[in-house]
Amino acid sequence: MGVNGKITVAAEGRGVLDGAIPGPVENVYMPKLAVLDGVQDEIAEVKTFYWHFVDAAEQAKFRAFRPGQFAQVSLFGVGEFPASLPPSPTEDELFFTVRNVGSCTAALHALKPGEIFGVRGPYGNGFPMEQYYGRNLVFVAGGIGLIPLRSCIVYAMAHRERYGRLQVFYGARTPSDLMYVRDLKAWEESAGLECHVTVDRPADGWKGNVGVVGSLLKKPGINVAVANSTAFVCGPPVMFRFAIKDLLQLGFAERDIVSTLERYMKCGVGKCGHCCIGVAYVCVDGPVFTYEQIKKLGEDI
Amino acid sequence: MKARLMRSEDLAMLVNAIRRRGYEVVAPFCNKGRDTYYDTVTDENIGRVRLHVPNPYYPPKRFVLPPIERLLRVKRANGAYDIQATYEAPKRAIFGIRSCDVAGIYHLDRFYLGREFPDTYYARRRRELLLVNVVCTNAELDISDACFCVCTDTGPAARDHFDLQLMDLGAGELLAVAGSSAGEALFEEPIFTRAAQEHVERRRQILSEVRKRFKTTTCWFSATVRYVSQGSVPERTWEEIGNRCLECGGCTYVCPACTCFTVSDRPTGRDEIERVRIWDSCALGGFTRMAGGHNPRKSVHDRRNRRFFRKLAHYFIQRELSMACVGCGRCAAVCHGDVGMPSVVEMIRRAAALEEKIEPVPADGR
8 A cells, every 4th residue: 555645746836835736637537438349248247348449549558557457437428437457468358347237337238339438547556466476376256256356367377487376266156157257168278277166056067166165275185375375365245254264274374365345436546535445545545455454444344 | 934014904905906816706705693605706795805704614615626516528429429628727716714724725735636646627726726814813703612723733823825814913903924926926015014023923922812712622632533543432432423423414515624526427418418526425325335235334333433534544644744624613513413523522532531441630640
């Protein structure tokens, strides 16, 4: 978390705070126009939306995002919502994976390829992937919690030589609630990564693991890398609580467990106040926090 | 800081000098009783501009952060969109702004212009704003029952962040202090004469006298900052506070230092919408409610805890070098449940006294 109270000092100023009121500054609330290229069904009410910026320069600028960052998506006349960035910056395409849950996400779901919407960002701190060089990465995801973690997993795979063991533990309620099945299949077949998938309730034909995602961590034959490891956790609140407990029991230090938090947001740039948790503005201080930081926020998540 | 002397009968001449420089001047005017309001000074009402008036209930925050402000105008034609940012930044002076409200605007400066993303809408308005501060020296008119700027260290005389400060020295004399080059430029007006050491001495005497005239002194204010920062206020005290909150949001709307807003799109015509930001309040139940219904701060006492934490936690004071409470007392006046800042400070003091069994110290010091 940055502790930064500095005011931008402009060359010229007048009135109170001579010199301290910035000159013309970029309008951070201005959405950039984007075109919807295609839509892919994921699970019930969840779709992936492929898109690109109308302005090629914006596209190039945006593509420097870090895993774990997010963007503000504008549906003109309906509103704006924060969406995590599931692609890795090492991939060519830009896309969002969004659940149809409110008025803005419903408007995105109703959009047809070729239609225009707005995007601004990327925002937030993102995962410090460089800090993890040489470490083992353990990803623990539940349900659509895989959306933000997908970026890190693909990023780590693209820079395979920089990391130790890569392990993915993913759980969903039923087989039809599994996200990114094409990625899961590729990961399960990949030699560079161990991918373990489980469901709470099996359906006909399911031959895989059954149980909550935490049960995978303790399953005989599975050896979770604990020493020199960083664990990524993302999922619904209940899953989060239990996964953290399991990881701590395995011997993970609180500072070696990272997560990305979700809040109602209106601006994405630290001004509107909706996303605050204790001392943190999730949009600018987060959304990525270590569990050690989460415990010190001064408010329950 | 340079100081000059002027006659209080020349007040209107000073206001007109600012108007001649191209500023729209807003000043507090008297309504009935203690009710006052900010209005634009015109040739017709300039005779009613007073130095000593109760501080308007509705703070001058709106001159830098309007309750509803249009951010963008979006037009749609043939499937394409045209997005225009709309800015409104009149050259404006607030004449007679009180020291607490000067601190309020300074806090907004720190918040809206600080950190990674300075807010261009705020910056544009702020750059065009001139602040003429009046020191509260008249205990009957200037100071209300709820004022506690002496505890938040923001008044009765602002130390900085104004362009010009006026203080009534009595006997028809005002001491003017320039806080910026724009304020100092006003000293060119013929109404100003040189001030002597004797006037500075009188200013000091009046200030030490007026400090004793405050009725609400929340002596535990700084201790409350510590308790809130440590998170050592008992949960049931927050519940007690929450139970008295009617969730009207009034405290945030009259607060000169509250910053939160929501954003909304609304149609303005066929194929035309505007995106506006609107003051929002952490007191309201929907403030943190996400799409799908999950609300991490559902209970009212969690939301009250939030308000006072945001205002008083040491972390934010250190980060912004400014506290989000300026001691104006408006929250105490607006709150039907009487859980404005002074009451909350008292409730926290009482809880701490019970919790820690703080015994009264005997008068002889044994």
